[in-house]
Amino acid sequence: MKASVGFVALLFAVSVAANAATDYKVQNRFPIGGTDGWDYITVDSTARRLYVSHGVRVNVLNADTGAAVGTIEDTPGVHGIAIASSSNHGFTTNGKENMVSIFDATTLALIKKVEVGKGPDGIFYDAGTNRVFTNNHGAHNITALDGTSGDIVGTVEVAGDGEGVVMGKDGLVYVALEDKNELCGFDPKSLEVKRHIALDGIEAPTGLAVDAKNDRFFVGGHNKTMLVVNGLTGKKVASFPTGSGTDSAGFDDQARLVFISNGEGNITVIHQVSADKYVAEAPITTQASAKTMAFDPKTRKIFLPAATVVVTPGADATQKPKRSVTAGTFAVLVVGQD
16 A cells, blocks of 8 residues: 555646646746857846856846846956856866956956966856966866955866866866766865766766766766766766757756757757656757757746857868857756746
């Protein structure tokens, strides 16, 4: 009798999650415009601001209305944005000049620039140590900066190109190494690498989210696959297909839903029934080019930059296709539940 009751409860939980997942859709679009490319988007859930990387600047929007707050200029090749809440400072990775811009998160005024490793890309702020970490693709390492002064405090030798970054249950910072197909865990205080977790079945991992309570990592790769990984053992718990062009991930710890954003124009949704049981739900339709996302834990909405992108084939097989953004189409999509 107890087994039957448990089975019915499990079916009910799965049914509720499936119905909830299908309620997600694009609810709004916050227009930005321009024809520059983009990369990461960051949401400051407390201050209610969105930071959108946009070629040579960062567009800052009101996260609730989409109204323009201002811009952070002179950030050539900007990739990521991190907000150090303790000092009210913001940090951008300027990939084309190997610099980090440090700005006042209230006024958006530039405080200073700091040279870091070659090719800074993703960026992460750890409140526990008040440190900012930049993933340097050209140098294959991570630069650590003080979140208040902006001074460099050391380097993490990960020997790889970092993408998604999260804080693990064990107090280590974990970064997905795109060129190594692994998660690398390092101590944010000593800056020593402590763990390497091989991601069997994943190629070019980029999206990374975590359920810290249950010690589970959610990793999305470029081979249309995502993994659930046990953080304690490093073993695979589950694997699911995703869309193409995966770049980011998020986890809603209230709804127990994992989100993987795919550039082909959808979000893969995986329901966490328990720490070791997962069910794939219907994907959320977004827009082609909406490859990266930011999940807002306060409103439980998802923000994704996107635009109409025209691809022109190269003159011959040796030339790469040219991609151009159609003027007036760049915007932030707002995905939520009705």
